[in-house]
Amino acid sequence: MPPDGQLPVLTTPVPVAGAIDPLRTVHNSVYSEEAFALETERLFRRAWYLLCHDSEVPASGSFLRRRLGGDPVLVLRGADGAVRGFHNVCRHRGCLVVPEERGCARALVCPYHHWSYSTTDGSLLGVPHEEAYDGSGFARGDFGLVPLRCESVHGFVFGCIDEQAPPVAEYLGPDVLQVMESPLSRLALEVFHVESTPFAANWKTFAENIRDGYHVPFVHPWLRRSSPPQPYTLLGNHHAVQQLRLAREAVTEEEWLTTTSHPLPGMEGGAGYVLTIFPDSLIIVRSGEVHTMTVTPLSAAASTLEIRVLGVAGEPPEVRRARQACYDLWSARQPPEDVEVLQYQQQGLASRSVQVSLVARGGDATAGRRGDDNRLRQFWAGWRAYMGVTANEVPPDPAVTR
Ligand code: FES
Ligand SMILES: [Fe+2]
Numbered sequence: 001m002p003p004d005g006q007l008p009v010l011t012t013p014v015p016v017a018g019a020i021d022p023l024r025t026v027h028n029s030v031y032s033e034e035a036f037a038l039e040t041e042r043l044f045r046r047a048w049y050l051l052c053h054d055s056e057v058p059a060s061g062s063f064l065r066r067r068l069g070g071d072p073v074l075v076l077r078g079a080d081g082a083v084r085g086f087h088n089v090c091r092h093r094g095c096l097v098v099p100e101e102r103g104c105a106r107a108l109v110c111p112y113h114h115w116s117y118s119t120t121d122g123s124l125l126g127v128p129h130e131e132a133y134d135g136s137g138f139a140r141g142d143f144g145l146v147p148l149r150c151e152s153v154h155g156f157v158f159g160c161i162d163e164q165a166p167p168v169a170e171y172l173g174p175d176v177l178q179v180m181e182s183p184l185s186r187l188a189l190e191v192f193h194v195e196s197t198p199f200a201a202n203w204k205t206f207a208e209n210i211r212d213g214y215h216v217p218f219v220h221p222w223l224r225r226s227s228p229p230q231p232y233t234l235l236g237n238h239h240a241v242q243q244l245r246l247a248r249e250a251v252t253e254e255e256w257l258t259t260t261s262h263p264l265p266g267m268e269g270g271a272g273y274v275l276t277i278f279p280d281s282l283i284i285v286r287s288g289e290v291h292t293m294t295v296t297p298l299s300a301a302a303s304t305l306e307i308r309v310l311g312v313a314g315e316p317p318e319v320r321r322a323r324q325a326c327y328d329l330w331s332a333r334q335p336p337e338d339v340e341v342l343q344y345q346q347q348g349l350a351s352r353s354v355q356v357s358l359v360a361r362g363g364d365a366t367a368g369r370r371g372d373d374n375r376l377r378q379f380w381a382g383w384r385a386y387m388g389v390t391a392n393e394v395p396p397d398p399a400v401t402r
Helices: 033-044 168-181 203-209 221-226 253-260 317-330 334-349 374-387
Strands: 025-027 049-053 062-068 071-077 083-087 102-104 107-109 116-118 124-126 147-153 156-160 189-199 231-234 240-245 271-277 281-286 289-299 302-312 356-358 367-369
Touching (some): 033 374, 049 062, 049 071, 049 189, 049 289, 049 302, 071 147, 147 168, 156 168, 168 271, 189 317, 189 334, 203 289, 203 302, 203 334, 203 374, 231 374, 289 317, 302 317, 302 334
Antiparallel strands (some): 025 356, 049 156, 062 102, 071 083, 083 147, 147 156, 189 302, 231 367, 281 289, 289 302
């Protein structure tokens, strides 16, 4: 027994990974509650996030709920046709103004005391028994919905809480904008399928997974034969793009036809790319369909993955079915397979005995091939920049770095 007042040291963490450059390692502290609180302030509330596609709010009064930086927010199309963002919080007593996931309304009426707001500019339109505020200093004009920065890029709607952040075009940078030119800028796309998958892991396990080509042949073995590793390029502002190719000789006739029977205008059958937008989003363009993947952090150990599948607006039902079949064939199986290992990873990352993992594969050039870790290191460089830290870890007392 130790003397009174002294605690024994029970565990000794495994030391840092040998001779590996520390920036090619990740410390488990980045997945902690403390890190999550710091990320909420420094990253989630400062970066631009892909919220939805503007086809999801098609008409005047259409709204869509999302969560951004821990806050409930709304994307809304006004009577003037513009898409805007607002915080989904009633100015009376803080109830959600819109509890539904999506819908369309002439005015937004809070379910609690029925204050009503304009779907165009968020102004407060109606207050039941308003005369009771007489003499209190209350004025309707002071209590409209609080706006949220929202900007659309070829129909993809991004939101940002930080009023000081640069415009989204600057955040994405010229490289991403150039990639999005083709074919996304030429197509009138619309979302026709949305799925949402909760998973019990830190949001960064997903952000890393989408940059990790190493796991692909093991977790998605059916992709091993059909999708040979393709080159990727690191872009400015921590974004990246990877080419996609389907090996014609390695897929069945039926798979090939499913993929290529209705290529998106301007695309070659079997071709495509994956655009990785820092920190959490993917826009995946295949010749047969487009889909987006985003992750909403709920806590340090819980997240929700959202997928939106898009086709060309107004296309015939058989073409739409072909897009869904293409998505089902090449993409629908991946999220459950990834989520399974990410949840196992989360359990391992909770270890207090083994605290360091590796992102050391491959070189540091701006181009590489699926299977190395350079895109993960690029992610971590962006993460460090936002977090104001110099290593892939969260110091024990974050206040030290504030
Ligand atoms: S909380 Fe919305 S009307 Fe009272
Ligand atoms: Fe995967």
